[in-house]
Amino acid sequence: MTEQEMIKEVVRLKKEKKGVIFAHNYQIPEIQDIADFVGDSLELIQQAVNTDAELILFSGVDYLAESAKILAPNKKVLLPVLDAGCPMVNMVDAEQLRVFRREYPHIPILCYINSSAAAKAESDLCCTASNVVELVREIEADKILFVPDQNIGRYLAKQVPEKEIINWEGFCMTHHMVKPLEVDVNRRKHPEALVLVHPECSAAVAEKADFVGSTTEIIRYANQSEKKEFIIGTEMGVLHRLRKENPNKKFYLLSPSLTCFNMKKTALGDIYHALLKEQHEIKIDEAIRQKAQLCLEKMFIKR
Numbered sequence: 521m522t523e524q525e526m527i528k529e530v531v532r533l534k535k536e537k538k539g540v541i542f543a544h545n546y547q548i549p550e551i552q553d554i555a556d557f558v559g560d561s562l563e564l565i566q567q568a569v570n571t572d573a574e575l576i577l578f579s580g581v582d583y584l585a586e587s588a589k590i591l592a593p594n595k596k597v598l599l600p601v602l603d604a605g606c607p608m609v610n611m612v613d614a615e616q617l618r619v620f621r622r623e624y625p626h627i628p629i630l631c632y633i634n635s636s637a638a639a640k641a642e643s644d645l646c647c648t649a650s651n652v653v654e655l656v657r658e659i660e661a662d663k664i665l666f667v668p669d670q671n672i673g674r675y676l677a678k679q680v681p682e683k684e685i686i687n688w689e690g691f692c693m694t695h696h697m698v699k700p701l702e703v704d705v706n707r708r709k710h711p712e713a714l715v716l717v718h719p720e721c722s723a724a725v726a727e728k729a730d731f732v733g734s735t736t737e738i739i740r741y742a743n744q745s746e747k748k749e750f751i752i753g754t755e756m757g758v759l760h761r762l763r764k765e766n767p768n769k770k771f772y773l774l775s776p777s778l779t780c781f782n783m784k785k786t787a788l789g790d791i792y793h794a795l796l797k798e799q800h801e802i803k804i805d806e807a808i809r810q811k812a813q814l815c816l817e818k819m820f821i822k823r
């Protein structure tokens with residue numbers, strides 16, 4: 521089957537099965553181009569709740585598809601590649617959170633969306649890169665445990681100094697690799713460019729940036745800016761939308777290490793097979809799902 525034939529089949533199968541394809545901003549260009557919606561973590565899970573479709577094919581990694589299933593339990597959610605996971609998810613587990621809760625029952629637990637359903641079930645509130653600062657400001661407590669990303673935790677401590685953030689030790693293997701020196705070198709090479717980075721980068725990198733935000737916030741910032749050049753400090757998949765939506769602007773990747781191998785595991789053929797065989801369906805223990813749903817839904821409450 522040629523690529524064009526496969527795309528046609530994907531479109532046909534999607535219609536036949538009343539399905540939609542959601543893709544994270546880090547997915548490969550061919551998948552972003554056939555997806556019904558491409559976005560950051562928060563946008564994708566909101567879409568999962570709002571869609572009328574009965575089947576959601578989630579092109580991304582496990583915790584995203586799992587979060588969609590937690591919030592939309594009556595829809596069939598498929599993850600095309602079973603082992604497309606996020607190593608950060610395994611850096612905190614539910615039992616560690618239960619132990620913390622027993623010791624410090626009055627300290628709220630805020631967990632990043634890059635976490636398992638079981639960890640979300642043990643947490644008070646969930647967040648993504650685009651709403652974490654706002655949510656921390658709103659939590660009615662002086663001390664908060666934030667898990668598992670240490671870099672976002674440090675960024676939070678700077679952004680919301682009036683709260684004490686108890687930090688965990690997890691990290692994103694892709695963003696954590698970026699060195700502050702790479703910001704200096706790129707600024708020297710591209711003196712007109714603005715530096716836009718993801719908060720999963722180290723605090724030392726974030727401090728040197730002109731803007732820190734989620735993947736979609738970075739895209740939106742570049743789209744709205746009058747500047748013509750940008751140094752991008754997040755996974756290279758975002759370059760596709762940035763260049764497509766801004767053909768007259770220039771984008772440089774901050775570091776060659778900014779490729780997430782898990783986000784790149786899904787190919788067009790996997791999307792086709794997943795739709796054809798309706799694989800691999802996300803299943804979550806119902807008691808865990810219900811608790812995780814409460815934790816996730818709280819982030820949507822308008823305060």
Ligand code: 13P
Pocket residue numbers: 545559560561562606634648649650692718720733734735736
């Ligand atoms: P966002 O798309 O929410 O910014 O998340 C990016 C990311 O790094 C996920 O691991």
